[in-house]
Amino acid sequence: MFIDRLVKRIQEKNSCVLVGLDPRLEYIPASFKEQYYKEYGKSFKAVGEIITAFNKVIIDQVWDIVPAMKPQIAFFEQYGLDGLHAYRETCKYAQEKGLLVIGDVKRGDIGTTSKAYSNAHLGRASIESETLEAFSVDAITTNPYLGDDCLKEFMEDIQEKSKGMFVLVKTSNPTSGQLQDLESEGKKIYEIVAEMVYQWSLKTVGDCGYASVGAVVAATHPKQAKDLRKLMPKAYFLVPGYGAQGGSVEDIIDCFNEDGLGAIINSSRDIIYAYMKKGKEYDENHFGQAARAETLIMRKSINDALMVKRK
């Protein structure tokens, strides 16, 4: 199952750092982009090549110290077919390096349409009696606003193709509470979504004791994370909001269970553009090394805190 593969890699790498790939052209070093603009002009083709090459450098630097990568598809989608080609190449390359890939796609729709998204991102599309893969990765993020019959459509691929999903429960953005924190019959909306996730998680528990259906629970709300941990004991948490978005080690520590498992902590900008803040230590020609250094720091911070928690 997906979750067993994930936990195995977390233990092998002694790391629950999830590196997010949010390709932003304006943060990629000019000297790195130059050759592609020279060859392809200021085109989507050039951008696709730049993004793929940039991501490969990052992956080469972190593959041995993290269990998985999380490409954010929106940043690829904005560059059209070339951007999505880069998304696919990035995912493929990460998998070749033994990493799991969690596609941050936040899809979700009514029945048959959700199934088409599942075909696109987890499973295979049928062409008459044959099937082919489009953008399939190991797991994706999904949106719960349409309820269970939307989420249900992803279950076939999760169960039969050994894939995973992380359902948005509590997000990291400033207005996340506008709907998610509303109270209905004594429960917050995010708690009600957590109960949905809990039910789906029960159907996908692996040998490791955790489930291939998990939850997105932001680091920017530590108290809520603690409560949610209890509501979804078997669900793995994908935790955004660490670092650039304001979350600290203290904020994320309660996303873990006593066994030191239960959460992967995402950082995107802080890692992949670390060269921008490291100053003299790593210049723009060493953005990959800067990313590795930052990942090691993050891994150590979290592992140190986990050591204290497990004592």
Place this chain on the structure above:
Amino acid sequence: MFIDRLVKRIQEKNSCVLVGLDPRLEYIPASFKEQYYKEYGKSFKAVGEIITAFNKVIIDQVWDIVPAMKPQIAFFEQYGLDGLHAYRETCKYAQEKGLLVIGDVKRGDIGTTSKAYSNAHLGRASIESETLEAFSVDAITTNPYLGDDCLKEFMEDIQEKSKGMFVLVKTSNPTSGQLQDLESEGKKIYEIVAEMVYQWSLKTVGDCGYASVGAVVAATHPKQAKDLRKLMPKAYFLVPGYGAQGGSVEDIIDCFNEDGLGAIINSSRDIIYAYMKKGKEYDENHFGQAARAETLIMRKSINDALMVKRK
């Protein structure tokens, strides 16, 4: 503004029928697909060509009797880059025929990520000092689970590039009520989303009196539609659920205002695969004509009901 263009086309065509393009390979006539499989094998390339050609036949048959088309991107996305190429070609062809295109993408994410989706589907992506369009259409559907700062990111393109969005308020699927119908402080969640939409709609009111920020309100919940009409007087409703999903003319009539405006009614399967139920009248070689006949029937049913309502 987008909404003025939409209302103008509704009045010109005397039609509030929104034809949904949900390309499903299994419903496209075998005789139509054959030549593409012969040329390209059972490949995504073949499927992309089939879908584009099929959609063009439908568009050719309905362009003069509907204001807009609604391609559902999930059904394209599952066929990878070739599928998304077909999405772009379909949108382009519809626009060349003078139709507006509403991309049913249901995107939504945290701040900068939502902005990337807006670049992808409404605006333009920046490549250094230049900009290019990826999949830009006239309007899209968006998901409100992350709150206002997610929706806000689409506003720049809506206001400056004359685009539109329809926010999911109440969807047509069986479990739509699971979160959307929950009550918090005397209001349903969908009513709270409706209030969000109302606020955004006020910022985008066009000469026609309606707004470029609208709402998805399903035909499968007629009583709720009536209440929502009052909560969002200036918002146009995109109404799914008519026909194949069970909604009738009676169910959708209260989505309209007294002026006979305020809603576009979507039908996908019932129109584009009408040949399957028309039997002898239109065989699979005349699926386009069947789609036109079905669209004319739907337009007349709704217009007749509107005539009664306006009396």
